[in-house]
Amino acid sequence: MVNNKSKGVFTATVTSNRRIRECFWTIDLEFTGAGAAAFAEFQPGQFVQVDVSHLGLPAEDLIAPDLRDASRRNILLRRPFSFADVTAGPDRTTAELLYCVLGPASVRLTTLSRGDSLSFLGPLGNGFSVPPGKRLALLVVGGMGAPPIRCLAKLLKAEYPGTNVIAFIGAKTAQALPFEGQFEEMPERVDSFVPALARLGIPSAVATDDGSAGYRGFVTERLAQWLDEQRNWSAEGTVIYACGPEPMLAATAKLAAQRNIDCQVSMERRMACGIGVCQSCAVECRVEGSNETVYKLCCQDGPVFDSRTVVFDPPIQVVEEVGLARAIKEGLASPTVDEARILEALEHGEEERS
Amino acid sequence: MAKKREVDISVDFAGRRLANPVFTASGTCGYGDELADFMDVNRLGGFITKSITLQPRKGNPAPRIVETDAGMLNAIGLANVGLERFVAEKLPVIARMSVPVFVNVAGERIDDYVAVVERLASEKAIAGFELNISCPNVAKGGISFGRDPEQVKEITSAVRKAAGDRILSVKLAPAVTDISVIARAAVEAGANALSLINTFTAMVIDIETRRPVLANRTGGLSGPAVKPIAVYLVNKVYNEVAKKAGIPILGLGGIRTASDAIEFLIAGASAVAVGTASFIQPDSAVRIIDGIEAYCVRHNVARLADLVGSLA
Numbered sequence: 227m228v229n230n231k232s233k234g235v236f237t238a239t240v241t242s243n244r245r246i247r248e249c250f251w252t253i254d255l256e257f258t259g260a261g262a263a264a265f266a267e268f269q270p271g272q273f274v275q276v277d278v279s280h281l282g283l284p285a286e287d288l289i290a291p292d293l294r295d296a297s298r299r300n301i302l303l304r305r306p307f308s309f310a311d312v313t314a315g316p317d318r319t320t321a322e323l324l325y326c327v328l329g330p331a332s333v334r335l336t337t338l339s340r341g342d343s344l345s346f347l348g349p350l351g352n353g354f355s356v357p358p359g360k361r362l363a364l365l366v367v368g369g370m371g372a373p374p375i376r377c378l379a380k381l382l383k384a385e386y387p388g389t390n391v392i393a394f395i396g397a398k399t400a401q402a403l404p405f406e407g408q409f410e411e412m413p414e415r416v417d418s419f420v421p422a423l424a425r426l427g428i429p430s431a432v433a434t435d436d437g438s439a440g441y442r443g444f445v446t447e448r449l450a451q452w453l454d455e456q457r458n459w460s461a462e463g464t465v466i467y468a469c470g471p472e473p474m475l476a477a478t479a480k481l482a483a484q485r486n487i488d489c490q491v492s493m494e495r496r497m498a499c500g501i502g503v504c505q506s507c508a509v510e511c512r513v514e515g516s517n518e519t520v521y522k523l524c525c526q527d528g529p530v531f532d533s534r535t536v537v538f539d540p541p542i543q544v545v546e547e548v549g550l551a552r553a554i555k556e557g558l559a560s561p562t563v564d565e566a567r568i569l570e571a572l573e574h575g576e577e578e579r580s
Numbered sequence: 581m582a583k584k585r586e587v588d589i590s591v592d593f594a595g596r597r598l599a600n601p602v603f604t605a606s607g608t609c610g611y612g613d614e615l616a617d618f619m620d621v622n623r624l625g626g627f628i629t630k631s632i633t634l635q636p637r638k639g640n641p642a643p644r645i646v647e648t649d650a651g652m653l654n655a656i657g658l659a660n661v662g663l664e665r666f667v668a669e670k671l672p673v674i675a676r677m678s679v680p681v682f683v684n685v686a687g688e689r690i691d692d693y694v695a696v697v698e699r700l701a702s703e704k705a706i707a708g709f710e711l712n713i714s715c716p717n718v719a720k721g722g723i724s725f726g727r728d729p730e731q732v733k734e735i736t737s738a739v740r741k742a743a744g745d746r747i748l749s750v751k752l753a754p755a756v757t758d759i760s761v762i763a764r765a766a767v768e769a770g771a772n773a774l775s776l777i778n779t780f781t782a783m784v785i786d787i788e789t790r791r792p793v794l795a796n797r798t799g800g801l802s803g804p805a806v807k808p809i810a811v812y813l814v815n816k817v818y819n820e821v822a823k824k825a826g827i828p829i830l831g832l833g834g835i836r837t838a839s840d841a842i843e844f845l846i847a848g849a850s851a852v853a854v855g856t857a858s859f860i861q862p863d864s865a866v867r868i869i870d871g872i873e874a875y876c877v878r879h880n881v882a883r884l885a886d887l888v889g890s891l892a
Contacts, residue, residue: 234618496646498645498859499859504654505644506644506654508641508642509642521641521642
C-alpha cells in the first residue's frame with residue numbers, strides 16, 4: 227500500500243459546490259503552491275481531514291427537516307473524507323470532494339461557495355495498491371464508499387490499460403446511489419449505466435436492497451452471481467477493491483477468501499486526529515501465524531487493508547443466523563468480541579450499525 | 581525557526597528551566613517525534629509522552645471517541661507498546677530531542693508504576709515523570725488510585741523513591757469531592773509538580789439504538805467544554821496547596837489558544853499543556869508559544885513568572 231510523506235495542513239480554494247442529486251453534493255477544490263505539490267502525490271484511497279469548525283449553518287429552511295435537530299451541534303474536530311478525483315497540473319492540483327448531507331458537519335459544507343477557503347490536513351494514510359499481474363480489477367462500492375473507488379478507477383484506466391475493470395455498486399435504494407445520473411428501474415446486467423464510470427470506459431452493475439435499481443439484494447450477492455457466470459476466469463489474475471459499510475466489506479472479504487481472490491478494503495472509523503496520535507480509530511487485525519489480534523490504526527496503518535488481515539465487526543444478523551461460536555470460527559466475528567454486548571443487542575432486536 | 585525574544589517566557593518548573601511554559605499533553609502527541617511533520621517539537625517547553633504501562637496494552641475496541649458540543653470523549657484504554665518496546669524503539673527517538681521529556685506512567689498496581697519508573701529513572705533523556713492516577717477508561721487502576729488521598733500518598737511515595745532525582749508530577753482527576761485534599765496528599769508524599777486536570781468521565785448516548793456510542797460505554801471528556809472548570813480547579817489548588825508548598829502546577833484542560841493558556845497562567849499554573857487542540861491543528865502548541873510571547877510584549881510582562889498566579 228502506498229504512503230507519501232509530504233503531508234501537512236494546506237488551504238484549498240472552492241471553485242464550485244453543487245448538489246448532484248438527492249442528499250449528494252460535490253465540491254471542486256483547487257490547491258496551489260505547496261498544497262498543489264502535496265496533493266499531486268495523492269493516492270486513491272488516501273484521505274484528508276477537513277476543518278469545518280468555522281462554517282455556519284445554512285438558513286433553517288435549507289436544512290432537511292430530519293437534520294434540523296442534529297445539525298445544531300457545534301463542530302470541534304476535523305472530518306475525514308477521501309477525494310473522488312484528483313488532477314495534478316503544473317502549478318495547481320484540483321480535487322473533488324463528494325459528500326452526503328447527513329449531519330452537522332456535512333450540512334455546513336453546503337454553505338460553501340466559489341472563492342471560499344477550506345483547511346485540509348493531508349494526504350493521509352495508505353491508499354490502494356495495484357499488485358502485479360492482475361488482468362481483472364473488480365470495484366465494489368457500497369453507498370458513500372464511492373469516492374475512493376472512483377479515484378482508483380481513473381488511475382487504473384490511465385496507468386493499467388491492460389487491466390479489465392468492472393464496478394459493482396450497491397445502495398439501499400436507487401436514491402441512495404452517490405453518482406450523477408438516473409438510476410430508477412435500471413436493469414440488472416453489467417453495462418455502461420453509471421456515467422462517472424462509463425466515461426472512463428468502465429462498465430458497472432447496480433444492486434439495491436429494495437430492487438429500485440438493478441439487482442434486488444446485496445452488491446456482494448450480485449458480485450458472486452457474476453463470478454459464477456464467468457468462464458476462463460482466473461482468481462490469481464483478479465483483485466477486488468472495496469469501500470462501503472462494514473457489513474458489506476465483511477461480506478466482500480468472505481467472498482474473496484472463499485474464492486482465493488486478493489482483496490483490499492477501505493475501512494472507516496471515528497477518528498480525531500488522522501495522523502496516528504489520538505489512537506481512536508482502532509481496527510482489529512489478525513497477527514499472522516497466531517490466534518492473537520492487535521488493534522491497528524485506520525488512519526495510519528489503513529484506511530486500506532488487505533481483507534485477510536481484518537477482523538470485522540460481526541453484523542448482528544450473521545450472529546443471529548449462525549450463532550456466535552460459529553461466527554467466530556468462520557472468521558465472521560472477532561474471537562475477542564464482547565459476547566454480552568452482542569447478546570444484549572440481539573435481545574433488543576437491533577440492527578448492526580452500518 | 582529561532583526568533584529574537586523580546587521578553588523572557590522561560591519558566592522554572594520544579595528546578596528545571598524550560599524555554600517556555602508550553603507542553604504537549606499526554607496521549608495527544610505520541611511518544612516523541614510523531615508531530616515532527618507539522619511543527620518543530622524542540623520549540624516546546626516540555627514534551628509528555630502518552631501513558632506507558634509495564635506490559636503492552638491493546639486498548640479498547642472501537643468506537644473509542646465521540647465528539648460532543650465543544651469537546652470530545654475518548655476511551656482509548658491506555659493502548660501502548662509497553663515498557664520494553666518503549667525502551668527499545670521510542671527512547672532512542674526521545675534521546676535525539678532537545679526538549680525536556682516527561683514520561684506519563686500508568687498501571688493497574690503500585691508495583692507496575694514503580695517498575696516502569698525504576699527502569700526509566702536512570703535514562704539521561706528523561707527529565708521526569710507524570711503519574712497517571714486519573715485515567716477514567718480502564719477497569720483496574722487508573723482513576724481508582726486518584727480518588728482516595730491515602731492511596732494517592734501510597735503510590736506517590738513509592739514512585740518518588742523509584743524516580744530518584746527526576747521531577748515527579750502527579751496528574752489529578754477533576755471529579756473528586758475536594759481536589760485540594762488529593763493535591764495535598766500527592767505533595768506530602770513527594771510530588772514536586774501537579775498536573776491538572778485529567779478528563780471527566782462522561783457518556784454520549786445514541787438515541788436511535790439507546791446504547792452508549794463508545795464501546796467502553798463511558799469516556800473522558802476533554803476540549804474547550806472543560807476549560808472553565810480546569811481554570812477554577814487550577815486556581816483552587818494554587819491557592820490552597822501549591823503556592824504555599826512552592827510546587828508548580830501544569831495546567832491543562834481545553835486549551836486551544838494562547839488566551840486560554842494565559843488564563844491558566846494567571847490562575848496559578850506555571851506551565852500549560854495542549855491536548856485535544858493538537859488533533860485539530862497539529863502545530864497548536866507552537867502557535868500558543870508565539871501567542872503567549874505576543875501577549876507579554878503587549879502587556880509589558882517582562883518575565884512570564886510575573887504572570888503566574890497574578891489573578892486579582
